Amino acid sequence: xxHCEYQQIDPQALSTPTPTLPPQHAVVExxxxxxxxxxxxxxxxxxxxxxxxxxxVAQQSGVLPLTLGLILVTTVxxxxxxxxxxxxxxxxxxxxxxxxxxxxxVISLLQTSFTDPGILPRATxxxxxxxxxxxxxxxSSTYRPPPRTKEVMINQQVxxxxxxxxxxxxxxxxxxxxxxxxxxxxxxxxxxxxVGNCVGKRNYRFFYTFIVSxxxxxxxxxxxxxxxxxxxxxxxxxxMFALQESPASAVELVICFFSVWxxxxxxxxxxxxVASNLTTNEDIKGSWSGKSGAEDTGNPYSYNNIITNCxxxxxxxxxxxxxxxxxxxxxxxxxxxxxxxxxxxxxNEINVCQLVxxxxxxxxxxxxxxxxxxxLSGLCSVLCWLMSKCTQGTKDLLESxxxxxxxxxGKPQTVSTSCPDxxxxxxxxxxxxxxxxxxxxxxxxxxxxxxxHSHTTSPPDxxxxxxxxxxxxxxxxxxxxxxxxxxxxxxxxxxxxxxxPPTSPGLGPSHATGAEDxxxxxxxxxx
Amino acid sequence: xxxxxxxxDLHHQAAVASKVYVQRDYNSGTICRFQTKxxxxxxxxxxxxxxxxxxxxxxxxYAEAEKIGGKSYLEGCLACMTAYTIFLCxxxxxxxxLKKIARFIKEQNEKIxxxxxxxxTDPIERxxxxxxxxxxxxxxxxxxx
Numbered sequence: 001x002x003h004c005e006y007q008q009i010d011p012q013a014l015s016t017p018t019p020t021l022p023p024q025h026a027v028v029e030x031x032x033x034x035x036x037x038x039x040x041x042x043x044x045x046x047x048x049x050x051x052x053x054x055x056x057v058a059q060q061s062g063v064l065p066l067t068l069g070l071i072l073v074t075t076v077x078x079x080x081x082x083x084x085x086x087x088x089x090x091x092x093x094x095x096x097x098x099x100x101x102x103x104x105x106v107i108s109l110l111q112t113s114f115t116d117p118g119i120l121p122r123a124t125x126x127x128x129x130x131x132x133x134x135x136x137x138x139x140s141s142t143y144r145p146p147p148r149t150k151e152v153m154i155n156q157q158v159x160x161x162x163x164x165x166x167x168x169x170x171x172x173x174x175x176x177x178x179x180x181x182x183x184x185x186x187x188x189x190x191x192x193x194x195v196g197n198c199v200g201k202r203n204y205r206f207f208y209t210f211i212v213s214x215x216x217x218x219x220x221x222x223x224x225x226x227x228x229x230x231x232x233x234x235x236x237x238x239x240m241f242a243l244q245e246s247p248a249s250a251v252e253l254v255i256c257f258f259s260v261w262x263x264x265x266x267x268x269x270x271x272x273x274v275a276s277n278l279t280t281n282e283d284i285k286g287s288w289s290g291k292s293g294a295e296d297t298g299n300p301y302s303y304n305n306i307i308t309n310c311x312x313x314x315x316x317x318x319x320x321x322x323x324x325x326x327x328x329x330x331x332x333x334x335x336x337x338x339x340x341x342x343x344x345x346x347x348n349e350i351n352v353c354q355l356v357x358x359x360x361x362x363x364x365x366x367x368x369x370x371x372x373x374x375x376l377s378g379l380c381s382v383l384c385w386l387m388s389k390c391t392q393g394t395k396d397l398l399e400s401x402x403x404x405x406x407x408x409x410g411k412p413q414t415v416s417t418s419c420p421d422x423x424x425x426x427x428x429x430x431x432x433x434x435x436x437x438x439x440x441x442x443x444x445x446x447x448x449x450x451x452x453h454s455h456t457t458s459p460p461d462x463x464x465x466x467x468x469x470x471x472x473x474x475x476x477x478x479x480x481x482x483x484x485x486x487x488x489x490x491x492x493x494x495x496x497x498x499x500x501p502p503t504s505p506g507l508g509p510s511h512a513t514g515a516e517d518x519x520x521x522x523x524x525x526x527x
Numbered sequence: 528x529x530x531x532x533x534x535x536d537l538h539h540q541a542a543v544a545s546k547v548y549v550q551r552d553y554n555s556g557t558i559c560r561f562q563t564k565x566x567x568x569x570x571x572x573x574x575x576x577x578x579x580x581x582x583x584x585x586x587x588x589y590a591e592a593e594k595i596g597g598k599s600y601l602e603g604c605l606a607c608m609t610a611y612t613i614f615l616c617x618x619x620x621x622x623x624x625l626k627k628i629a630r631f632i633k634e635q636n637e638k639i640x641x642x643x644x645x646x647x648t649d650p651i652e653r654x655x656x657x658x659x660x661x662x663x664x665x666x667x668x669x670x671x672x
Contacts, residue, residue, distance in 0.1 A: 121654040315603025
């Protein structure tokens with residue numbers, strides 16, 4: 001991405017020309033007796049940075065390697081085994097088109113993963129104090145402050161702005177706090193584990209390009225492979241003969257067949273969202289569908305014209321990154337950074353602890369897991385459980401490790417997405433739950449994870465609810481786990497509704513096709 | 528530059544008395560716009576008209592950056608066709624306008640606000656959330672005047 005460095009207006013440095021090259025600035029800093037530190041090094045969110053701040057990814061890469069791997073493997077197999085035949089018998093355009101699509105897919109995937117999705121930097125202490133002062137002037141003086149909201153009128157509609165306790169500011173409209181990344185993201189769509197990053201204002205167009213080009217690629221490969229096999233099977237030789245001659249084609253066929261439905265479905269869904277200028281988050285929550293009352297609450301951000309909506313979402317001006325990762329820290333803030341450094345060090349330690357505990361629990365679970373049928377599904381479910389566990393805080397992990405690996409008790413674990421104003425790095429905010437229970441046999445091991453579904457958040461929930469406004473991707477059935485697919489986007493209804501009735505883990509596994517309808521129904525059922 | 532030297536003197540001699548924050552105005556949606564309401568803390572410091580004019584110009588500049596029109600569509604379509612790789616080589620329209628805004632704020636500070644003991648912070652440094660106005664105590668007599 002093109003890099004612009006916005007230097008802080010430092011009163012002492014005003015006489016120096018502002019767009020200085022980093023080395024010069026570093027020299028200036030060193031002269032003051034401080035080594036220059038870039039802002040990404042003290043970034044408070046749970047992101048990781050590479051290439052000296054140029055590349056930003058979420059804390060966990062999710063299944064990005066899997067996504068990349070599947071795409072690469074399928075395309076390489078296609079080029080190696082199918083293209084020569086098709087080149088000879090059909091046309092040279094086939095590998096050319098395949099190549100172009102593949103390049104588009106990989107580039108847009110990498111851009112989606114490595115671009116800042118629109119993270120809002122946290123409020124400075126002075127700002128936070130100013131906002132607090134304003135709230136206290138008008139608000140109550142109860143011990144536990146009520147949920148802080150501010151109402152604004154957008155396009156003749158009342159929109160509530162919520163206060164983010166972690167970032168200490170009122171969130172702009174359409175902004176949501178991602179608990180996985182611990183950042184407020186503008187125009188938050190969802191956190192996508194397949195790309196290993198949030199999808200927000202800045203990278204939504206890359207994400208859309210990715211899924212659309214992936215749909216084309218999948219359909220294209222599927223069609224070409226089918227043609228290839230059909231051509232080989234000509235002359236009465238039969239399909240089996242063709243498959244024997246080209247076994248790789250069978251692999252590609254299987255992968256493409258299972259992925260094409262979900263990817264096409266996802267592309268269709270996002271095309272609908274783009275055309276109506278909605279985010280996945282808003283669509284899931286039904287913010288503008290008038291679910292709450294009879295009044296017709298339309299989307300205040302829509303231009304009521306499909307073409308204008310599409311253009312503004314996909315072709316609008318590219319907003320800049322607000323977090324200025326590669327900027328240098330001003331010298332005065334070194335004392336503040338010491339505090340954040342300690343926090344970061346603690347965070348890193350806790351992550352290491354989490355990993356160690358995860359591994360030990362995994363080993364334990366594998367040992368205790370009853371050797372019944374469906375080992376693969378069992379392992380997959382364990383992996384899913386593990387992934388969810390790894391997003392928990394150390395405390396929860398310790399608690400669960402001290403209990404038996406497959407607790408059959410009815411005691412619910414508390415998901416401590418609690419006091420959102422704690423910038424406690426161990427603050428878990430579990431939102432990913434392995435809802436996939438493809439095999440009833442694997443249920444005992446999943447009960448641990450499954451119980452997360454039935455968690456209820458204890459009151460007050462308003463601040464917590466803010467953290468659950470992102471959708472979860474759903475891994476489709478593990479029997480089809482070998483397919484590459486972009487996941488479905490559903491929210492965890494249990495979090496969005498602070499009701500007691502435990503939702504069954506069975507809410508989770510909905511099929512790839514038409515999952516959006518299932519999602520809506522399941523969501524509606526809870527309301 | 529004489530003006531910046533005066534500003535430096537001002538900042539060396541003055542201490543930060545308080546900070547005033549002008550919040551975003553979301554009535555027109557998610558576009559970047561700041562409230563033009565005159566903060567009460569600046570009553571004694573700066574002319575209301577002048578301040579509102581500065582804010583209005585700032586809002587107009589941001590509107591220009593975010594304008595959806597022929598040029599931005601062209602940029603967007605071109606970017607899409609090159610799989611967004613042109614963002615690696617080309618500066619976007621938004622970034623160009625942001626540089627313009629930075630120059631505007633610097634100029635306003637030098638010409639108008641520094642002599643009054645105020646400093647406007649570029650909103651991009653606060654994540655486009657607020658316009659931070661730092662009010663300096665005026666200890667020295669002859670600074671910047």
